[in-house]
Amino acid sequence: MVLPLVPWPASVVPLDDVVPTVEPAKHGETLRTDPHLHAEGYRLRIDDSGVLIESSTPAGEFYARQTLAQLAAAGPLPGIEIRDEPRFAHRGIMLDVARHFHPVSTVEAVIRRASALKLNTLHLHLSDDQGWRLALASHPELTEAGSGTAVGGDEGGFYTRDDWQRILDAASAHHMTVVPEFDLPGHTHAIGLSHPELVADPAPSPHLEGPPPPKHEPYTGIAVGFSSLRADAPGLEPFLRDVLTELAALTPGPYLHVGGDEALGTDPADYRAMVSLITRLAAETGKTAVAWHEAGVADLPRGTIGQYWGYRDGSAPECAEWVEKTRRFVDNGGRIILSPADAIYLDMKPHADHPLGLTWANGPTSIERSYDWDPGTVIPGLAEDAILGVEACLWSETVRTLDDIEQLILPRIGAAAEAAWSRPAGTPERTVESFRERMPSH
Known part of the structure; x- marks a missing residue:
């Protein structure tokens, strides 16, 4: 039936x-x-x-x-x-409010849509090269200097403490846990607008079409990999302790996401040292640190959670390095959140001529491809109890409005929800044909 x-x-x-x-x-x-x-x-x-x-x-x-x-x-x-009952404990959606800022009302709408599909986690990407989006009493200069713009020179913005409480209240009312993320030690150009002493000079990146952006100017492009904190910067550890401790105090729930991705211009030894420091400071707040899979190379607190954003076929040669780094979290007593980019990165175009979205994750992601994968087979040989869950991600390089969000997440967020809650793919009801029949009424 x-x-x-x-x-x-x-x-x-x-x-x-x-x-x-x-x-x-x-x-x-x-x-x-x-x-x-x-x-x-x-x-x-x-x-x-x-x-x-x-x-x-x-x-x-x-x-x-x-x-x-x-x-x-x-x-x-x-x-x-x-x-x-659900297959996995963590069933999430990530919303990037750094590339383009999204007001509280939009976040509340995303909470309503996601919770209707039995997703229970809202991961908010609160800082990046383009902006710092949460006001902190310990460092008000971060939003004063670093929140005014967005991609393309669009208007920026940030959440006040009252705004943040509204988001937390909406999530709680819909049985969703908020996982806040300050992305460190890369994706930190916006920090340099108020703390140039803490960040390295922007480095060349294969994703830039020209020279790196000036250190003292807001960045409104979409390239990645050129920014990093300075491992030897005086005052770095107290600064990081301040922002992570305050973020932990503002946010109920067990997790702090600390980023860790795409620090392409950072010396590998400096990267490992900073990730080890950042995750240690996060753990000292009493939270469990979560980091993107690149952070697996560092010395992490035991139990740190890894988030894999490689491709859905982890056995493919291009995934080998990503998978190796991901496995290190499990070897260290942690678990894995699966966010395969070529399946449930919702910012990928659903088809080639769609006006919104990008195509870097193996081209456009159709409904069929977003559905045709199973969490248990992404990382070869990974035991199912090592998987904390599944999280669909919406990066906002091309996403300005709630309408833009809905164009990209629907219906593919339903594919992520089924992967997170339901039986393994391939059982009679868990087919893309069944999914296509069931989604229109929803």
């Missing part, structure tokens, strides 16, 4: 002994607590007596209601019983 559900539930049983459809207005709703259910799992039964939701936590009840809403959107409610 094909249901218009995203993600596909673990067990769906049509109830042939009751009326085939139920009219909610004529029947009551019953809630029950079952402590034996998975913390995010639920049972949903619809029959001629009404709707029964069983869960062990408010999150489970919330996800049951998302399924109920999906069923209602497709037509009359069927007589059915669903027993459902």
Whole structure:
């Protein structure tokens, strides 16, 4: 039986002994607590007596209601019983608010859309070469000097403390954890606008079409790899301790994301030393550090989480170095978040002539390609219990508005949601053909 559900539930049983459809207005709703259910799992039964939701936590009840809403959107409610729980604990979406700044109202809209697909994590990329987007009491100069512009010379912006609390409150109301990211030690040109003493001179990068941008001027392009902190800068450690400690204090939840990617002009020894320092300082706040897979070369606190952004076929030769660095997190007692760029980087064009998006991750990413992968096979030989979860990423080089966001994330965010929640790909319900049938009603 094909249901218009995203993600596909673990067990769906049509109830042939009751009326085939139920009219909610004529029947009551019953809630029950079952402590034996998975913390995010639920049972949903619809029959001629009404709707029964069983869960062990408010999150489970919330996800049951998302399924109920999906069923209602497709037509009359069927007589059915669903027993459902997620495959992975971390089911996320990343929104880049550094390349283009997005106001609180847009972030709230993304939270609503993502949580309706049972995603439970919002990763916010809060700093990059183009801007520093969160005001800190310890270092107000970061936003004063580094938040005014965006890609293409567009208007910048930043979140005040009240703005940040609004985002946290919206996430909590939708059972989502916020994972904040200050990207370090690369992607740090904006830091240099207020702290030139902490950053190295911009370095040549294969992604630049000309010379590196001046150290003292805002950067409004989209190239990467030219900026870095200085490993030998006096005052670097106190500065990093200040910003990471305040970020941890402002944000509930277990994680601090510290970046670690694309420091292409940084001396390898300096890179390893700075990543080791940054992740240690993050761990000293009581949080677990998360870093992009390049950081696997450093001496990391045990249990640091790695985020893999290589390609979905980790056995391909071009992925060998990425996979090796990713495995080091697991060897160090950590787990992995999978964000294969050629599947669930939502900023990739869905087709070649789409006006938004980029194509560097093996060209445009179609619905079929975004769906045709499985988390358990990306890193060859990686045990499933070493996978923390799945996270779709939306970088904002070409993304200015909520409409732009929706054009790029829908429907491919549904493919990421199914990969994160549902059975492995290839089982009868988990096919792209089934996905295409189920998504339009959603």
